[in-house]
Amino acid sequence: MNPSILFFNPFKKILLASTVFYKKPVCITPLIASANFTTIQKGLLLLAGLFVADFITGIAASCIEFRNNPPKIGNAVKQYAIQSSKLRISIVKFCAYGMAILIGAGIEWAFIAQEFSPHEALKQMSLTTIVVAFCCIIETYSIVFENIKRMGFDIILELKNVAAKAWDLYTTLKNDPK
DSSP states (O other), X not given: OOHHHXXXXXXXXXXXXXXXXXXXXXXXXXXHHTOOOOHHXXXXXXXXXXXXXXXXXXXXXXXXXXXXXXXXXXXXXOOOSSOHHHHHHHHHHHXXXXXXXXXXXXXXXXXXXXXXXXXXXXXXXXXXXXXXXXXXXXXXXXXXXXXXXXXXXXXXXXXXXXXXXXXXXXXXXXXXXX
8 A cells, every 4th residue: 555645545544543543542643633634524523522522521410410419219200310311312412413514515515516705804614614613612502501510610600700800900900999
């Protein structure tokens, strides 16, 4: 096999990286990091990572909630930390993201033959890229403002506290009354 083909084809590089990973796990990072992905491929990889992170933080939040509020033994139904209804919602969300991306790609294929620039400061984008970015924003919101808050760390409250302390410091340094 010609090594130059592996250098220019990112999918073959990932295949080689996955075979090398089992033998030498340290070698996988430079091979994947140097692969040349398109914007949509990068977005899909980011969305996959955010989806996995949302899933993990959701499970961690459920376990923390279950540990802090154990179910009563009386006439209550037995509850588990990880419930199948929440897993079903994750599967539905995954399918909805996939359908949104496929519909965006279909609309782009049918009506928009080329990439466009929504603003002169942004680079060329496609409709599918915008749909993937919107899905990434939803996942980021779910991780930061839902799951982490359920774990007991309220980011908005912490930002308000930091802003109040910074304002107090500013007014103290300026010697202005409040």
